[in-house]
Amino acid sequence: MNVLVTGGAGFIGSNLALALQDEHEVTVIDNFSSGARRNLEGFEGILLRADMASLDFNCLDADVVLHHAAITDTTLNDREKVMSVNCTAFGKLLAWCVEKNIDLVYASSASVYGNGPAPMKEGQKPDPQNVYAQSKLLMEEMARKAEGIKVIGFRYFNVYGPREQYKGAAASMIFQLYSQLLAGKKPRLFKYGEQQRDFVYVNDVVRANILAMKSKVGGVFNIGSGAAASFNEIVHILEEALGVEREIDYFDNPYGFYQNNTLADLAHTKSVLDYEPSFSSRNGIAKYVEWLEEQRSVSEVVL
Ligand SMILES: NC(=O)c1ccc[n+]([C@@H]2O[C@H](COP(=O)([O-])OP(=O)(O)OC[C@H]3O[C@@H](n4cnc5c(N)ncnc54)[C@H](O)[C@@H]3O)[C@@H](O)[C@H]2O)c1
Numbered sequence: 001m002n003v004l005v006t007g008g009a010g011f012i013g014s015n016l017a018l019a020l021q022d023e024h025e026v027t028v029i030d031n032f033s034s035g036a037r038r039n040l041e042g043f044e045g046i047l048l049r050a051d052m053a054s055l056d057f058n059c060l061d062a063d064v065v066l067h068h069a070a071i072t073d074t075t076l077n078d079r080e081k082v083m084s085v086n087c088t089a090f091g092k093l094l095a096w097c098v099e100k101n102i103d104l105v106y107a108s109s110a111s112v113y114g115n116g117p118a119p120m121k122e123g124q125k126p127d128p129q130n131v132y133a134q135s136k137l138l139m140e141e142m143a144r145k146a147e148g149i150k151v152i153g154f155r156y157f158n159v160y161g162p163r164e165q166y167k168g169a170a171a172s173m174i175f176q177l178y179s180q181l182l183a184g185k186k187p188r189l190f191k192y193g194e195q196q197r198d199f200v201y202v203n204d205v206v207r208a209n210i211l212a213m214k215s216k217v218g219g220v221f222n223i224g225s226g227a228a229a230s231f232n233e234i235v236h237i238l239e240e241a242l243g244v245e246r247e248i249d250y251f252d253n254p255y256g257f258y259q260n261n262t263l264a265d266l267a268h269t270k271s272v273l274d275y276e277p278s279f280s281s282r283n284g285i286a287k288y289v290e291w292l293e294e295q296r297s298v299s300e301v302v303l
Contacts, residue, residue: 001213002027004062006052006093007069009035011164011171012107012156012205014043016066019206021045027062029055034072036166052089057096064213065097067106073170074111074132075255086135091142098146105212106143108153108220109136110198110262118196118228119265122155122220129257140220152212154205157224157264160284161202162291173231174199174285177238178292186246190253193232196261198224201284204277211273221273224264229281237282241289 001024007013008028017028017040026045029052040047048060052069071085090106097104113120114127128134143151160172169176177187200223208223229237232248239245269275279287 001025001063002061003213004029004060004065006030006065006067007035007107008047009037009039010068010072011039011161011167012159012202013066013068014039014163015161015202015206016068016209017043017045020210027060030069034167034170039163039166052093053084057093062100062102064103064105065093066209066213067093067104070107071132071135072167074130077131079131082131082135083138086132087138087142090139094142094146094151097149097151101149103150103152103213104143104146105152105154105209106139108140108155109133110155110157110222110224110264111259112137112140112155113259113262114257115259115261118261118263120222120263121265122222122268129259143220150215150218152215152218153220154208154212154223155220155264156205157198157200157222157262159200159202159205161288164202172199173197174234174238174288177235178242178289181235181238181242181244181246186249187235187238188249188251189231189235190258191250193235193248193250194230195258196228196230196263197259198226198228198263199234199281199284200225200264200277201279201288203287204279204284207278208269208273208275211275215273217272219268219272221269221275222264222266223269223275224262224266225277225280225284226264226266227280228261228263234281234285237285238289241286 009030111133160174
């Protein structure tokens with residue numbers, strides 16, 4: 001299959017491109033606004049440096065698109081900028097897929113649930129609380145109107161794992177806490193670390209995309225681990241993995257809006273896509289720390 005991965009130099013996109021290249025012809029599109037060339041070390045497919053907004057899709061060939069290019073900074077309030085990349089460019093891509101009869105898998109986000117009740121189900125009322133979440137919900141509305149092709153939207157929960165480190169401050173909380181522990185600092189948490197999150201290891205996200213490519217059915221699906229862990233628990237799992245113990249530095253949450261509890265209800269994803277997460281927070285973090293430590297022994301991880 002010809003697979004087009006947009007945002008393929010980013011965290012999730014690069015994991016997809018590298019995992020799929022043995023069995024598929026993979027083309028990556030990225031404008032490198034937050035992605036990094038280093039994420040694609042070992043990638044042997046086609047890499048196109050281009051902006052989704054101005055790209056002429058007609059120069060491309062694809063059987064399926066895995067759309068992961070986006071402005072992923074959830075704190076950015078510039079509505080025009082976020083909407084132009086996350087929605088307008090997506091609309092153009094969607095129209096091209098419909099015209100050329102190409103399947104489309106795109107990244108939505110669990111942020112659309114806001115502080116709605118957990119476990120979060122695809123059918124519950126969305127409650128997007130920031131521009132980023134609003135853009136993801138609008139993408140879903142646009143995708144629902146597409147006719148004649150299979151379109152799958154994934155509401156990713158908190159994804160972590162290899163190749164996220166170039167996102168800097170936007171990398172997962174697991175990476176931030178790992179970096180703090182490694183630097184000999186106290187791990188820093190919003191008071192009092194009892195917030196619960198569904199953290200999903202990136203390998204499970206890759207598997208979900210592969211299942212989506214095989215699926216005959218479209219729709220919107222949660223992708224999480226199906227279990228929540230508190231921030232305090234995450235610190236303890238990391239401490240065990242690194243063999244250190246530190247006092248936690250609790251501080252006031254500066255954000256007016258914050259998702260305090262997220263948890264994916266996976267019933268719909270399991271029954272339609274046959275998705276079963278392979279990684280709990282504990283074994284996902286253990287595998288991730290192993291990878292980070294290996295990287296460190298080769299070259300310094302960017303902290
Ligand atoms: N990482 C998570 O926890 C998470 C959670 C929910 C949803 N998502 C969604 O999954 C997708 C991938 O997220 P990620 O964590 O890999 O983010 P990322 O920032 O690492 O990757 C996004 C990529 O898109 C590229 N990009 C941005 N604008 C572009 C444009 N106009 N043209 C071409 N390329 C462009 C960036 O350079 C980057 O490489 C995003 O749509 C994100 O909203 C991620």
